[in-house]
Amino acid sequence: MINLIINDKPVSTMAGLTILEAAKQNKIDIPNLCNLEGVHKFGACRLCVVEVEGSKNLQASCMVQVSEGMVVHTNTDNVRKVRKNLFELMISNHPQDCLHCERNLKCELQAMGKRLGVTQDRFAGQSSGGTNDSSPAITRDMAKCILCRRCVTACNELQNVGILNAQNRGFETVVGTAMELPLNTVNCTYCGQCTAVCPVGALKETDALQSVWEAINDKSKRVIVQVDPAVRVAIGEEFGYASETQLTGQLIAGLREIGFNDVFDTNFAADLSVIEASTEFLTRMKHSLDSLEVSLPVMTSCSPALIKYVEHNYPERLDNLSTCKSPHTMLGALAKSYYAETIKVDPQDMYVVSIMPCTAKKFEISRPEMKNNGLPNVDAVLTTRELARMIKEAGIDLRNLDEGQFDQPFTRSSGAAELFGVSGGVMEATIRTIYERVTGRELPFSTLQVTPMIEADQIQDIELRLDNPVEAFQFLEGVTLKGAVASGLRGAKILLDQISKGESPYHFIEVMGCPGGCISGGGQPRPTTPEIRQQRCLAIYQEDEGKAFRKAHENMDVIELYKDFLKEPNGQKSQDLLHTHYTKRGKFNELS
Amino acid sequence: MNCEAIKDQCCCGEESDQQKYIRIAEIIDNYKNREGSLTQVLYISQTIYGYLPLELQIFIAKGMDTPLAEVSGIITFSNFFSTQPRGNHTIKVCMGTACYVRGGKKLVDRLENILSIQVGETSEDRKYSLEVAQCLGACGLAPAMMIDEVLYKQVSPDRLKAILAKY
Numbered sequence: 001m002i003n004l005i006i007n008d009k010p011v012s013t014m015a016g017l018t019i020l021e022a023a024k025q026n027k028i029d030i031p032n033l034c035n036l037e038g039v040h041k042f043g044a045c046r047l048c049v050v051e052v053e054g055s056k057n058l059q060a061s062c063m064v065q066v067s068e069g070m071v072v073h074t075n076t077d078n079v080r081k082v083r084k085n086l087f088e089l090m091i092s093n094h095p096q097d098c099l100h101c102e103r104n105l106k107c108e109l110q111a112m113g114k115r116l117g118v119t120q121d122r123f124a125g126q127s128s129g130g131t132n133d134s135s136p137a138i139t140r141d142m143a144k145c146i147l148c149r150r151c152v153t154a155c156n157e158l159q160n161v162g163i164l165n166a167q168n169r170g171f172e173t174v175v176g177t178a179m180e181l182p183l184n185t186v187n188c189t190y191c192g193q194c195t196a197v198c199p200v201g202a203l204k205e206t207d208a209l210q211s212v213w214e215a216i217n218d219k220s221k222r223v224i225v226q227v228d229p230a231v232r233v234a235i236g237e238e239f240g241y242a243s244e245t246q247l248t249g250q251l252i253a254g255l256r257e258i259g260f261n262d263v264f265d266t267n268f269a270a271d272l273s274v275i276e277a278s279t280e281f282l283t284r285m286k287h288s289l290d291s292l293e294v295s296l297p298v299m300t301s302c303s304p305a306l307i308k309y310v311e312h313n314y315p316e317r318l319d320n321l322s323t324c325k326s327p328h329t330m331l332g333a334l335a336k337s338y339y340a341e342t343i344k345v346d347p348q349d350m351y352v353v354s355i356m357p358c359t360a361k362k363f364e365i366s367r368p369e370m371k372n373n374g375l376p377n378v379d380a381v382l383t384t385r386e387l388a389r390m391i392k393e394a395g396i397d398l399r400n401l402d403e404g405q406f407d408q409p410f411t412r413s414s415g416a417a418e419l420f421g422v423s424g425g426v427m428e429a430t431i432r433t434i435y436e437r438v439t440g441r442e443l444p445f446s447t448l449q450v451t452p453m454i455e456a457d458q459i460q461d462i463e464l465r466l467d468n469p470v471e472a473f474q475f476l477e478g479v480t481l482k483g484a485v486a487s488g489l490r491g492a493k494i495l496l497d498q499i500s501k502g503e504s505p506y507h508f509i510e511v512m513g514c515p516g517g518c519i520s521g522g523g524q525p526r527p528t529t530p531e532i533r534q535q536r537c538l539a540i541y542q543e544d545e546g547k548a549f550r551k552a553h554e555n556m557d558v559i560e561l562y563k564d565f566l567k568e569p570n571g572q573k574s575q576d577l578l579h580t581h582y583t584k585r586g587k588f589n590e591l592s
Numbered sequence: 593m594n595c596e597a598i599k600d601q602c603c604c605g606e607e608s609d610q611q612k613y614i615r616i617a618e619i620i621d622n623y624k625n626r627e628g629s630l631t632q633v634l635y636i637s638q639t640i641y642g643y644l645p646l647e648l649q650i651f652i653a654k655g656m657d658t659p660l661a662e663v664s665g666i667i668t669f670s671n672f673f674s675t676q677p678r679g680n681h682t683i684k685v686c687m688g689t690a691c692y693v694r695g696g697k698k699l700v701d702r703l704e705n706i707l708s709i710q711v712g713e714t715s716e717d718r719k720y721s722l723e724v725a726q727c728l729g730a731c732g733l734a735p736a737m738m739i740d741e742v743l744y745k746q747v748s749p750d751r752l753k754a755i756l757a758k759y
Contacts, residue, residue, distance in 0.1 A: 162659025
């Protein structure tokens with residue numbers, strides 16, 4: 001333990017902590033901006049400066065470690081004055097368009113100015129400018145960048161993608177891509193973790209709200225909306241509701257009020273994708289045990305960030321990806337075929353909107369692989385943050401609404417489908433179904449739950465031994481299925497390197513492109529702290545436990561759909577509508 | 593910089609681009625597993641190739657298994673690196689305080705005029721690149737300038753044509 005004095009208060013703390021961390025532990029709050037707990041420690045903004053007795057200059061408390069006998073003052077007149085000066089310098093070349101900035105009232109820089117009591121702007125000077133770059137998923141407005149470099153850490157350290165870094169020097173410094181190449185020409189996965197950590201309006205999702213409003217206003221359009229499970233557990237944060245507030249019912253009612261014609265549950269399609277993916281997996285297992293040429297392990301394909309990551313970095317491993325489309329594109333494909341037939345609407349007049357915790361899905365829907373009969377499966381993706389804006393624009397208070405129900409025929413969903421929102425969830429949902437299909441027996445566990453994955457680097461191993469299978473699956477007698485769950489693209493790299501070297505011991509791999517899974521997706525409310533991630537995770541598990549049925553293959557709506565329309569899993573209709581292929585891109589797009 | 597780098601200092605222009613790439617590939621192989629060696633690789637690559645265009649940056653990023661944005665980050669940070677073709681000879685005019693007050697700026701103006709380029713650019717015949725230096729450490733000889741490794745002292749604008757004629 002280290003003993004020091006902060007603001008005349010004796011404090012004991014662990015060695016190795018920074019002054020900022022030690023102060024926080026002792027309920028002393030030092031203003032700080034660029035620092036992001038557990039993710040980013042860089043000392044860029046200097047706003048957390050404090051006085052350390054014996055030091056000539058003020059010290060950035062986020063960088064300096066505590067030492068024995070240290071005497072720290074966080075709240076002297078000088079410190080307060082310097083912080084204000086630093087802030088004024090920071091905004092000296094920051095656009096003053098707060099009133100119509102997307103981050104207005106949700107901007108960390110703005111909040112910091114208020115907190116520090118800055119009432120003037122004495123140094124307004126030359127603007128360092130910066131490019132405005134828009135890709136299908138992410139928009140960069142670099143004039144607003146304050147060079148905190150959180151996005152650089154998220155892109156390089158957290159996700160191991162590395163398309164953003166500081167370029168140039170001094171006043172000309174910008175955070176950007178190599179040689180300022182547009183985002184859509186580099187190997188960006190569109191995971192959006194950079195947009196989730198950006199404290200200002202510099203990095204954000206590419207707006208789709210306008211086109212969705214236009215579709216709603218167009219009376220010739222049948223506008224269909226579907227909602228992802230991770231959105232439901234986070235949307236309340238945008239309105240300041242307690243995190244455990246269950247809002248699914250109100251959200252459905254709200255979406256109807258906004259003007260959507262049909263409100264469907266993406267979870268329905270998650271159940272469907274469990275059936276399709278587990279069938280695909282069992283077929284590949286059979287072929288492999290029959291010594292036929294087949295790619296194992298199978299990797300999940302619900303994360304469009306992962307797909308693009310593999311296409312860029314492991315183009316030779318595309319066959320390991322499941323051919324299943326992601327659940328929301330499956331639902332879109334069914335809406336414009338099965339549902340269009342049922343309600344006798346021309347699919348051309350349909351407009352499918354997906355509300356997702358994800359920025360990468362905005363790009364996913366623009367892929368030529370996600371089209372059927374020349375129509376995109378999904379026409380627009382809104383992030384959780386955009387949904388919140390839409391609800392506010394429409395003047396809807398979710399708490400005042402009666403609970404609504406999802407529309408038929410994509411209504412019901414299992415507890416397993418809810419789990420798609422957390423890392424480890426797809427694995428668990430799939431195991432629940434595979435075990436019962438293969439053995440014909442009920443799961444032996446009362447609460448089978450793969451432990452939620454929180455840490456970025458973690459790889460979790462899962463083993464499932466199959467004894468006494470039913471006749472159709474005799475080939476799996478005594479086989480131990482090996483699975484791995486990786487959270488975030490850094491974890492994906494570990495597993496993909498293993499596969500490339502031929503050393504992967506696994507049959508089935510789940511990778512979510514964002515650390516912790518969709519609950520911490522790039523389109524989720526800001527910020528996603530470890531505590532908030534934990535709360536969203538618990539909410540998902542509660543939803544699972546509260547469901548009438550908890551296994552995908554028990555979903556009567558899915559069973560009905562097979563009977564009525566698809567006929568059989570991985571059958572011809574499924575192959576046409578629900579499965580896809582991928583594009584070899586290469587790290588520098590040299591293959592595409 | 594080690595002797596390898598000096599050995600590779602060749603801008604004679606007789607080598608084909610392909611040969612240069614082969615040499616750079618060898619350098620990358622040598623340095624690949626040495627931590628923190630990216631700057632050295634870039635330095636040597638520039639002495640071989642003359643400058644660091646995007647294609648070469650991609651080649652190095654791939655070889656060193658480093659993100660391209662990091663490679664370009666270092667290149668755009670340091671004045672030493674250039675992403676534009678450089679001339680066979682680099683002229684550096686000192687703009688340190690002493691040289692500035694004794695007419696360094698006039699030298700720059702005249703050179704821009706003679707070579708029809710701005711500071712940071714390369715003449716059309718690829719013979720000269722024009723740069724300014726903050727201090728060449730020759731304040732007593734102001735205004736000073738250097739062409740490659742040769743220092744010219746107390747230069748007057750009217751002497752510039754004669755100096756350039758030597759190259």
